[in-house]
Amino acid sequence: MFRKIDKTSTFNDVLTQIIEKIQNGELKPxxxxxxxRILAEEFGISRPALREVLKALSLLGITVSVHGGANYIAADLRNCLTEPLSILFQMYNSKIQDALQLRGALESKAAFLAAQNCTPLDAAELHLIIAKLDxxxxxxxxxxxxxxxHLKIAQISANPLILSVLNASSQLTENMIxxxxxxxxQKNSTAPEIDSQHAxxxxxxxxxxSSLAEKVMNEHMHTIExxxxxISIDELINSDTLNDNTPATNSDPV
Known part of the structure; x- marks a missing residue:
């Protein structure tokens, strides 16, 4: 399945070949x-070197390992940026507002593009979600x-990069809180405002x-911020929404 690689750039060569196989359909999620053993022989590298590459691919979310040593292409490659983005977030000691601002920029562009690409079927699915919310x-x-x-809007945008980064930034926010x-x-004083914006x-x-979609999405994301x-940290703790694994310094609203 694979060809031997240049051992001076082991990771890049392995990654390139796996991506090629995914692109041409030989490897599917x-x-x-x-x-x-077979992989190491095909690539012409040692098994310890291969394991290091597989660990890196797993960190990137491209592959997953299961008990017993088997390795699989991730079932949902849209999540492959979640872990790297989380590492960057911690490296810069960012706050949740930073993640929301990234999401806001992506969500606005996604809404703009979605308005250009929306098909009758897409429209029906969006209206169905609104009906269920109501x-x-x-x-x-x-x-x-x-x-x-939000995921459907990103999908309609037809930009796979926006979808992947938006999915990762959204997951990052929810991992924190x-x-x-x-x-x-919740159907309290804030819900009508959010529901109205969704509609x-x-x-x-x-x-x-497109212009109105972008404007309303901007308004919506500013409302979330x-x-x-x-919301105080005490409220989040009392509502059981604070993730115990998240440092308070990273999730403290300011």
Missing amino acids: GDALPAE STQDEKIRGDLDRDL TGIRSYFM RLVHAITEKD RLLGE
């Missing part, structure tokens, strides 16, 4: 890689639907009004 009081379900809505979407989507956003996208800034 969820497919198992050949056994380590029909349920369950904050967990509403949080999941909120995620579905688990359940934050559900918290915001206006979907209307702009389905009417193919504002609401987060109004």
Whole structure:
């Protein structure tokens, strides 16, 4: 399956070949890689060197390892940037607002492009999500639907880079404060504002009004930043949304 590589650039050569196999369809998400012995022989490298490469690929989210040593192509390659982005976040001692600002920039562009690319089927799916949001009081379900809505808009944008980075930045936010979407989507004083923005956003996208879609998404993301800034750490702890693994200095709203 693979050709021998230049041992002076082992990682890059292995990565390049795996990406080529994914691009041409020889390797698909969820497919198992050949056994380590076979891989090492095909690449012409030692098994210890191969293991180091596989560890790096796993860190990037391109492959996953399971008990027993088997290695697979990740089932969802959209998540491959989550871990590297998380490392950068920690390296710069960033705050949750930094992640939200990154998301805001990506979400706005995604909405702009989605309005240009929205098909009748896309429009029907967006309206269905809005209808489900309107029909349920369950904050967990509403949080999941909120995620579905933003993901669908990113998918409609038809830009795989925006989708991947947006997915990673969104996951980063939720890893820091688990359940934050559900918290915001509670049917309390903030929910009507968010629901209204969602409805206006979907209307702009389905009417193919790119400028309005971008404007409403900007407004929506600014609202999320504002609401987060109004929430105290005590409230997050009491609502069981704070992730115990997240340092308070990184999640403290300012």
